[in-house]
Amino acid sequence: MRRSYLFIPGDVPSMLQNLDVFDADAVIIDFEDGVHPDQKEDARQLTRAFLIHHTPRNVAVFVRVNAFEETAWFQKDLKALSGLPITGIVLPKAHPKDVPHVVKALEGAQLPSYILALLETPEVFFHAHDLASHKAIQGLLLGGEDLTQAFGIPRTLEGEEILFARSTIVYAAKAWQKEAIDTPFTTVDDREGLLVDARKAVALGFSGKAAIHPNHIEDLHDAFAPSSAAIAAAERIVKRSETLKSMRFSLDGKMVDKPVVERARALLSRVSSRR
């Protein structure tokens, strides 16, 4: 599971060539909304030349291509990425009806059929389950800005306006063992707000969160890391379970049963994999 997905504009060399020094678990090179229509070709050429000559280390590399419905741009994007060693693509305005066509296009461009679906239209939330069920869809990413724009309402720190969307993504992703990725926090210099927003994503069940600035990465990783108290509690639960050879017992006056033991084991496994 990746905790952080950092957006990098595809047409800015100083960001591209440093994409593996920000310590994000993944980067998303942007060809879509972060790139002016006049600069699309610049982004394609820069990204292609960069990835031909440089192999980013210790980071998964995704490219947010233009939406499938923007056919000419989408096709040019895939042509520019053809054969490059990227992890996958982020598909804007994702809809299940488009996925088979996108997979075919990816195969034609010798690219992996590994798609993070960007859910950002009201309608698609009624198809999130279908979207997540597709083999090529490896994660669902919330596009909070476009979604609230469609509603004609502003984003808030409390996030009540996107609660249904967040919950829908988590349910659909968990049902199919896919990654659930929260929308980025879009204020660059509000660390307190970022932590509140990230902790909310963790509490709702997201596995990771997108970011729009490298300075957000460390705080995201802190938010998605279990607290030392949670790790200690998990260790006690697992130890007690192994000592008693039981999945059902009492600890500190609370009942522990199989789901609790398995959750504790999963938490320790995540911690172990990060060490």
Added chain:
Amino acid sequence: MKRVTVGTLESSDCQITVSPAKTRQLSIDSVVKASFGEAIEAVIHRVLDEAALNHVLVEVIDKGALDYTIEARLKTAIKRFEEADDETELFVHTG
């Protein structure tokens, strides 16, 4: 006269202008010209050779761009140059 400019003057980038000329001509303005001028020229010649372009003036203002950036910016400039008509003066992206 057809003239196309791409790129920016931001750090790690370069601005490249392509215009018609009787022969292939290069003009390079770079803070690292003493150390990397030949390497920059080599990248430009390679891309121009691949495009079979011999009658152009290529003007480069380099702000510490790596080879891949020079290559990509020049390819974009050539593509726009070849698509432009004779009266076009394109200046894309001011950074």
